Amino acid sequence: MANALAAIVGLGMIPCGKHLERSVIDMATEAVYLAIKDAGIKPGQVDACFFGNVLAGRLFGANTIGQNVFWEVGINRVPVINVENACTSGSTALYLAYNMIAAGQAEVVLAASSEKMYVKNAGLVDAGLDELDTLLGLAAPATFGMRARRYMEEFGATEKQLALVAVKNRCHAQFNPLAQFREPVTVEEVLASPMVADPLTRLQCCPIADGAAAVVVCSPALAKRLGRAVNIEATVLATGDYANPPNLAGFDTVRRAAHLAYEKAGIGPGDLHVVECHDAFTITEIMDYEALGFCPVGQGGKLVEEGHTKLGGRLPVNVSGGLLSRGHPVGASGLLQAAEIITQLRGEAGERQVRGAKLGLVQNMGGDKDGDIRACTISILSTW
Amino acid sequence: MPGIFTLPPYDDEPPALLGGFCPVCNAYYFPRPKYCRACLGPLKETRVGSEGSIYSFTIVRKKAPLGLPQPYGVGYVILKETGLFIFSLFDPATLDKLRIGLPVRLAVNTLGVDINGSPCLRPYFTPMPVMSDPGKI
Numbered sequence: 005m006a007n008a009l010a011a012i013v014g015l016g017m018i019p020c021g022k023h024l025e026r027s028v029i030d031m032a033t034e035a036v037y038l039a040i041k042d043a044g045i046k047p048g049q050v051d052a053c054f055f056g057n058v059l060a061g062r063l064f065g066a067n068t069i070g071q072n073v074f075w076e077v078g079i080n081r082v083p084v085i086n087v088e089n090a091c092t093s094g095s096t097a098l099y100l101a102y103n104m105i106a107a108g109q110a111e112v113v114l115a116a117s118s119e120k121m122y123v124k125n126a127g128l129v130d131a132g133l134d135e136l137d138t139l140l141g142l143a144a145p146a147t148f149g150m151r152a153r154r155y156m157e158e159f160g161a162t163e164k165q166l167a168l169v170a171v172k173n174r175c176h177a178q179f180n181p182l183a184q185f186r187e188p189v190t191v192e193e194v195l196a197s198p199m200v201a202d203p204l205t206r207l208q209c210c211p212i213a214d215g216a217a218a219v220v221v222c223s224p225a226l227a228k229r230l231g232r233a234v235n236i237e238a239t240v241l242a243t244g245d246y247a248n249p250p251n252l253a254g255f256d257t258v259r260r261a262a263h264l265a266y267e268k269a270g271i272g273p274g275d276l277h278v279v280e281c282h283d284a285f286t287i288t289e290i291m292d293y294e295a296l297g298f299c300p301v302g303q304g305g306k307l308v309e310e311g312h313t314k315l316g317g318r319l320p321v322n323v324s325g326g327l328l329s330r331g332h333p334v335g336a337s338g339l340l341q342a343a344e345i346i347t348q349l350r351g352e353a354g355e356r357q358v359r360g361a362k363l364g365l366v367q368n369m370g371g372d373k374d375g376d377i378r379a380c381t382i383s384i385l386s387t388w
Numbered sequence: 389m390p391g392i393f394t395l396p397p398y399d400d401e402p403p404a405l406l407g408g409f410c411p412v413c414n415a416y417y418f419p420r421p422k423y424c425r426a427c428l429g430p431l432k433e434t435r436v437g438s439e440g441s442i443y444s445f446t447i448v449r450k451k452a453p454l455g456l457p458q459p460y461g462v463g464y465v466i467l468k469e470t471g472l473f474i475f476s477l478f479d480p481a482t483l484d485k486l487r488i489g490l491p492v493r494l495a496v497n498t499l500g501v502d503i504n505g506s507p508c509l510r511p512y513f514t515p516m517p518v519m520s521d522p523g524k525i
C-alpha cells in the first residue's frame with residue numbers, strides 16, 4: 005500500500021538451536037551484520053537502534069548489551085535503547101523502530117534481538133522471584149495448562165485438536181532449514197510424550213533455543229531507492245487489562261490488539277495470505293486463531309483439524325514451524341516470527357513458500373500477569 | 389509471602405486470604421495493592437476468602453521450583469466470599485481429585501521453601517469434605 009509509514013529493507017538471523025560456544029552478543033552481532041548487508045546500507049546511515057533481550061541480566065549478569073552489539077558492527081554515537089518486554093522484547097524493538105520512523109525522527113533504525121537459553125540450571129521461565137505468583141508455583145507451562153483445561157471445558161475441544169497444532173507446525177518445519185526441530189511427529193507421538201503441565205505434553209510446549217534476528221527499518225522514501233522493501237502497514241502493542249475475573253479461555257488482550265492493527269492497516273482477517281502467531285504451546289495457537297478473527301470463539305480446534313491453517317490451506321499459519329519447532333529464544337522470538345513473514349512476502353521461502361503471499365500478519369505475546377498476558381504485539385506487513 | 393494470609397493458630401476462624409478493600413468503590417483486591425486501582429484511595433486490609441470453587445487447574449510435572457513437591461497442582465479459585473478469581477496452589481495430597489467446579493477451602497501449612505531456601509508456610513486449597521459427612525467440619 006502506498007500509505008505505509010515505514011518499511012523493512014534488511015533481514016538477518018542465525019539458525020535457532022543449541023549454540024553452546026556462542027555468547028548472546030556474538031549471535032546478535034552476526035544477525036545485525038547480515039541485516040545491514042541484506043539492506044545494502046552502511047553503518048553510518050543508521051540513526052537509532054533498539055535491542056531486545058530478556059535473560060542476559062539474570063543468567064549472565066550482562067546488562068545494557070545493545071551498545072556492545074551495535075559497536076561490533078561499527079555503530080556508535082546514535083541512540084541505542086535496550087528493550088525488555090518479556091517474550092515480546094524483539095517485536096517491541098520493531099514496534100519502537102517503526103514509531104520512530106513514522107514520527108519522522110529517523111530515516112534508518114535497526115531493531116535487533118538475541119537470547120541465549122542453553123545454560124546449566126535454567127528453570128522454567130517465570131515472571132521473576134519478586135512476584136507472588138512465582139512464589140506460589142506459577143511457571144509458563146502451568147499458565148497454559150490452566151488455559152487449555154478451561155478452554156476444553158468451555159468449548160469441548162479435544163486433546164487431538166491440541167496435538168494437531170504440534171503436528172502441523174512440525175510438518176511445516178521440515179521445509180525450514182533455520183528451525184531447531186524438523187522431524188515430523190504424529191498425534192500419537194505428541195500425546196504420548198511426557199506430561200509437562202496437564203493436559204500439555206512435552207511436544208505441545210515450545211523448546212528453548214539460542215537465537216538472534218535483526219531487521220533494518222527505514223522511511224518509505226529510502227525504501228523505494230533500496231528495493232525489496234516489505235511495507236509495515238501497522239504495528240501495535242497492547243498491554244493486558246488484568247481484569248478480575250480473568251478469561252483463561254480466550255485472549256482478550258490479543259483480540260484488542262488485533263482490532264487496532266486491522267483498523268490501522270485498513271484490512272480484515274479475511275484479506276491475509278500468511279500468518280505467524282505465537283504458538284509457545286498448542287493451546288496458544290488455537291486461542292490466537294479466535295482472537296485474531298480467523299474463526300468464531302470456540303472453533304479454533306476445528307480450524308486446525310479441518311486443515312485450514314496448514315501450508316496449502318485457506319490461511320497458512322506458522323509455516324516456519326513456529327515456536328513449537330524453532331524453539332523459543334524468548335527475547336528474540338518476535339523478530340524471528342517477523343522474519344518468516346518478511347521472507348514469505350519477498351517470495352524467498354523456498355519449499356514452504358505460500359504462493360502469491362502479499363499480505364501477512366505476525367502476532368507475538370509475552371509475560372503473564374493475573375491470568376492475562378503482559379504484552380501482545382501485532383504487525384501487518386505487505387508487498388503490494 | 390508476608391501478609392497474604394491469616395497466621396495460625398486458627399482456633400476461632402478458619403485460615404483466610406488477606407487482601408484489600410476499597411469502601412468507596414466497594415472493590416476487593418488480592419493481593420492488596422498500595423492504592424485502589426479505581427479511585428487511588430487507601431485500602432483496608434481484609435479477609436477476602438476461605439472457600440471457593442476451582443475455575444481451572446493444572447498439574448505441573450517438571451522442574452518443581454522452590455522445594456515444591458513434584459508433581460504439584462496450581463489453578464484459579466473463585467472465592468465464595470468476594471467473587472475474586474485468585475491463583476493458588478492445591479493440596480499436594482489430593483491432586484487426583486482436582487476438577488473444574490470442585491468446592492475447595494483454604495489450608496495453610498509448611499510447603500516448600502522460600503527464596504532463601506528455608507521451609508515456609510504457604511496457603512493452598514484442598515477439597516471440601518464430602519457432604520455425606522457434615523460432622524467432620
Ligand SMILES: [Zn+2]
Pocket residue numbers: 410411412413414415424425426427428429
Ligand atoms: Zn476505590
